[in-house]
Amino acid sequence: MKVDERTPADLGALGERFALEFLKRRRNYRIVATNVRIPIGRTPRGGLVLGELDIVAYDGDVLVFVEVKTRTSEDVARAEASVDWRKRRALARAARAYRHWLHLESAAYRFDLVTVVFGDGASPEITLTSGAFEDRRIRPRFSASWDEA
Numbered sequence: 003m004k005v006d007e008r009t010p011a012d013l014g015a016l017g018e019r020f021a022l023e024f025l026k027r028r029r030n031y032r033i034v035a036t037n038v039r040i041p042i043g044r045t046p047r048g049g050l051v052l053g054e055l056d057i058v059a060y061d062g063d064v065l066v067f068v069e070v071k072t073r074t075s076e077d078v079a080r081a082e083a084s085v086d087w088r089k090r091r092a093l094a095r096a097a098r099a100y101r102h103w104l105h106l107e108s109a110a111y112r113f114d115l116v117t118v119v120f121g122d123g124a125s126p127e128i129t130l131t132s133g134a135f136e137d138r139r140i141r142p143r144f145s146a147s148w149d150e151a
Contacts, residue, residue, distance in 0.1 A: 013072055013074070013120075014070075014072050016072065017070055017071070017072025017118035017120075017126070018036070018037075018056055018057070018070045018072070020118050020126055020128060021056075021057065021068070021070040021116040021118055021128065022036065022057060024116065024128045024130070025057065025059060025068065025116070025130075029061070029130065030061075031059040031060065031061050031066065031068075032059055032060040032061075033057065033058075033059045034058045034059055034060065034065075035055070035057075035058040036056065036057050036058075037054065037055075037056065038054065038055040038058055038096070038100060039052045039053070039054050040052065040053055040054075040055070040096055040099045040100055040103065041053075041099065042092070042095040042096055042099050043095070053092055053093070053095055053096025053099065054096060055067050055068075055093070055096050055097065055100060056068055056069055056070045057070065057116075058100065061114075061132075063110060064110045064111060064112055065101070065106060065109050065110065065111040065112075066111065066112055066113075066114050067093060067096075067097045067100075067111065067112075067113050067114070068113075068114045068115070068116055069085060069089075069093055069113065069114070069115050069116070069134070070115075070116045070117075070118065071084055071085065071115065071116070071117050071118070072117075072118045072119075072120070073117070073118070073119050073120070074119075074120050074121075075119065075120075075121060080117075082115055082117055082131065082134070085115060085134070085135070090113075090135050093113060094113075094137040094138075097111065097113070097137060098137070111137075112132070112133050113133070113134050113135050113136070113137065114130060114131060114132050114133065114134055115130075115131040115134035115135075116128060116129070116130050116131075117129045117131075
């Protein structure tokens with residue numbers, strides 16, 4: 003099956019497999035977990051909200067949360083453009099919950115981004131952005147209160 007004939011879910015899973023091998027073999031990351039789904043909150047009606055971490059690994063002594071973005075091409079937009087403030091906030095919340103769950107609140111950590119682009123070639127182009135963003139309480143830009151008017 004050609005790459006461009008795959009469903010988005012299949013393409014994403016293929017990209018994550020390539021990213022996993024890249025991190026293990028080329029960057030010497032020690033993989034701890036993949037596709038971690040962890041509770042990060044509740045909806046207004048009380049439903050559970052889950053966050054997902056694509057890859058959790060160690061780069062030396064640093065705990066790394068890796069987001070993987072896969073594309074068949076970057077003609078329309080670069081893969082990293084899809085990691086907007088909402089996605090960064092969701093990843094940060096999931097990482098905080100993961101660190102709390104395993105009592106790793108004081109551990110050094112960072113967020114990396116791996117982009118996997120399947121072009122016309124036989125093997126994909128894989129790019130690692132170490133420290134792609136920081137964990138701070140990410141909120142929408144508009145935050146003015148009524149009494150500031």
